[in-house]
Amino acid sequence: MRNNTPVDNLLVLIAILASATGYGFYFRARSGRLKATTKKGATAVISCITPVEMGTEFGSVATLLQFSSAFCAPCRATKVLLGEVAKDHPGVVHVVLDAESHLELVRRLKIISTPTTLILDPKGHEVGRAVGAPRREQVAAALHALR
Amino acid sequence: MSSMLKASVQIDARGARFGALITAIVFSVALVTQSPALIMWQAAVFAIGAFRGPQFTPYAVIFRSVVKPRLKSNPIFEDVRPPKFAQAVGLVFTIIALIGSLLGSSVVFSVAVAAALAAAFLNFAFNYCLGCQFYLLGVRLVSPRNSKITLEVK
Incomplete structure (x- = not known):
């Protein structure tokens, strides 16, 4: 390939x-x-976690x-x-779980980036998730919908 | 407590973001002029940032001596590890660009510089966190998966 002219490079820039x-x-x-999280049979089963894996009991609401x-x-x-x-x-x-030290869980729950927050119902089923830092009112609204 | 063990250095996030601005400008000029010398300079800056920490780069020195005294906002303290990770990723891209340049491939050079420029620009303009998007993905790709059996038992 021939070398680009500065004008070509400027257009690339x-x-x-x-x-x-845009991104x-x-x-x-x-x-x-x-x-x-849409519950479509198998998806709901996969997006399930046990209190043992999590290291604590589930909340009675969420x-x-x-x-x-x-x-x-x-994340902080x-x-x-x-x-x-x-x-x-x-x-x-x-x-809060360190993703790196819970890789099996990360793979099963399809966590790709951090922070990712899952909202679990009292049985530990995923009912919602936020990828990135959520805002307070978004979380409050989601919890309100669960009651 | 594990949080005690994990306690790490805090830096002013505004300085890291200023560094990303300078980096984006350096990459822009390097792309237009196809200058390996500028990329070599940026690689040296990234090496300092990745190994010693972003607070030791020449850009951080400029920030502290020139920019910081003029800022009215309060410092935003942040863990040093996320920007340090980003500097390491930047170093890899500058090395790829330099290898491309050595091999006489302006395509490899331009693509690597363009990718690094996009990341630096996103970091500056949108506070984009490279470590959030790619660190876990990288760990997932590198470490072997052994969860298949557990899934089948269930």
Whole structure:
């Protein structure tokens, strides 16, 4: 391939910055949004976890199961936020697991990035999940819907 | 407590973000001028950031001496490990770009620089966290999976 001219490279630069900006807005809009987990037979069974695996009992209303990692900046803020939410809502338990040391669970629950928060019903079935740092009102609304 | 063991260095997140801005500018100029010298410079900066920490790079020095005194906002303290991870990923991409340049392939050079530029730009403009998106994925790919049997028993 012949060497590009600076003008060609400038066009490439503009294209990269434009697509990165587009992706950035898409990413920002999607990040932390809580999605209800659809129960389609097998999916509901797979998205199930035992108290032993989690290291604690399920909350009587819900469990906020957060997967974190040391290389994730927003994980800490999410941990603080969900801890406060759990404190404000009786029957809601907040659990933080280090994703790296629970790889089997991570694979089974199809966790790809951190933070990922699963909302579990009292039986430990996944009813919702948020990929990225969720906002307080989003979590509160999801918990309200569970009652 | 395990949290005591995990206690790590905290840095000003605004400094890391400023560093990402300078990095994005360096990559932009390197892409347009196809300059391996600039990528070599950036690789050296990334090496400092990845091995010693992002708070020791020349960009962090500029931030502390020039930018920080002019900022009105309070410092945002953040764990050093996420930006350190991002610096290591950046180092890998600059090395790929330099290898491409050595082999005379402007395509390899441009693609590697473009990827690193996109990451640095997203980091600066959207506070994008590379470690959040790719660290776990990398661990998942590298470590062997042995969960098949447990799944079948169930």
